[in-house]
Amino acid sequence: MIIIERNYASILMQQLGVKNWGASQAVYPKVNAMNWTIARLEWGLPHPDDRVEYEIWTSANDEASVKFKQNWRNTALTFDYNNYTLFTPHVYILNGTHWGCDDGHYDCGNQCTNAGRKFEKYLCMEVNLLNNDKFICVNIYVNSSTKLNESLWWDYSNLWNKNCWLTENVEQTFTETCSFTQMDSLDSNMTAWVRQCIESSGGYNYTGGVNTILEEETSFREESHIYTLPTVLVNAAIVRGNIDCNQITEQTCQVLDAICAGFVEGSAPSQCSQVPAVNCSDSDKDCAGICNGQSLTDRCGVCLPSQTDSRWDSCVGCDGVPYSGKKFNDCGYCLSNTTEGWQDEGKDCRGICGGDYVVDSCGNCLSSNDENFNSCKYSSGGGDSNSKASTSLTLVIVLSVVSFLVIVLCGFIVYRLWTKQQAVDQRFTNIMKQYQLMDQNGGIETKAHAVADDEPDD
Secondary structure, X not given: OEEEEOOOOEEEEOOOOOOOOOOOOOOOOOOOOOOOOEEEEOOOOOOOOOOEEEEEEEOOOOHHHHHHHHHHHHHHHHHXXXXXXXXXXXXXXXXXXXXXXXXXXXXXXXXXXXXXXXXXXXOOOHHHHHHHHHHHHHHHHHHHOOOOOOHHHXXXXXXXXXXXXXXXXXXXXXXXXXXXXXXXXXXXXXXXXXXHHHHHOOOOOOOOOXXXXXXXXXXXXXXXXXXXXXXXXXXXXXXXXXXXXXXXXXXXXXXXXXXXXXXXXXXXXXXXXXXXXXXXXXXXXXXXXXXXXXXXEOOOOOEEOOOOOOOOOOOEOOOOOEOOOEEEOOOOOEEEOOOOOHHHOOEOOOOOEOOOEEEOOOOOEEEOOOOOOOOHHHOOOOOHHHHHHHHHHHHHHHHHHHHHHHHHHHHHHHHHHHHHHHHHHHHHHHHHHHHHHXXXXXXXXXXXXXXXXXXXXX
């Protein structure tokens, strides 16, 4: 549709009778003297919900998106903090199977990883794939963390471009080491987390198996028909044109224009109503890119509406250093929470902050003014001598108990053997008695026969 804007009114014309665009064919409203008329072509985007979803397809060596990442960062964070948008970064990766790199011969050299499944034909080849994997892992780290660190992906991307990619000796800086150095400068926990993320996704060994992250990115790219870098999609629609966004207004930034068109009519945020300022230099812009705006950048590098915002300096540690990771413990000491025993710093041996109890040479937790301090004779906890005595006593008791148990066990075994032997003897005796009885009966009978033979016959 065409919107015709005049000084005090807008005329919405559903149809202008234009078959092919041309100045001679267009029908224009009458223009009053000394009044300007502006014709603007608008298009609609899908509105799945109140929040606009947009994504950028880029790469670790995508020079065309460098300015966009620098210029768009603050606006992106403003949108995200207020839940206006959902941003998802993607990396452009070629499918090595389409190039015949997964036939097992590794003919594609260092252009591939994961046994030829993933392919890169530009600078640093395999290294670029590895760094692309890190970009996705950084975004996963941002979304999995409970603290407000939405800026980490943008900050890491800009640091990578500045210190590792767009350098005079790119062959020495376009490395894994350089990427982890940038992560460490932003968040001390991010490097270890990203390493684990890469490993758990399958790694990127040259002859290794499937890397699930790279596999998903390849599938997403093919499904979305992404063929050029960089590419920005808003509500699944591709944004055409230059995306540098040197000035963040609808008229000068294609990405902002598309995002604002993605909101339901009347629900667009105030950023969508900004207009280019006349002769507005960079020094007149606030951190959100708005001329004469009021937004400020805190020490964490986050652009916020004011210093009263609850997120202001949220990354600053108790030592006043951004991203130092230092916090106050229970006793008010400013320490790094990664230091062993940091919560116990400032406590005495009783666990009381600022207490005066200490462990004496005997190992007792006592006040230094206690009369039994360092007096192991009266030690309740035991010093070295008491510890030895206690250990000896314990050893004697243990040996006594063990000896008693051994004696009882041996006695039980002897008793069982004796009772078993008695049972065997009893059975043997019973058997022998039976045989003796038989012998006695046999002898009597023989004697009777003998007597009978000696008697005379009548």
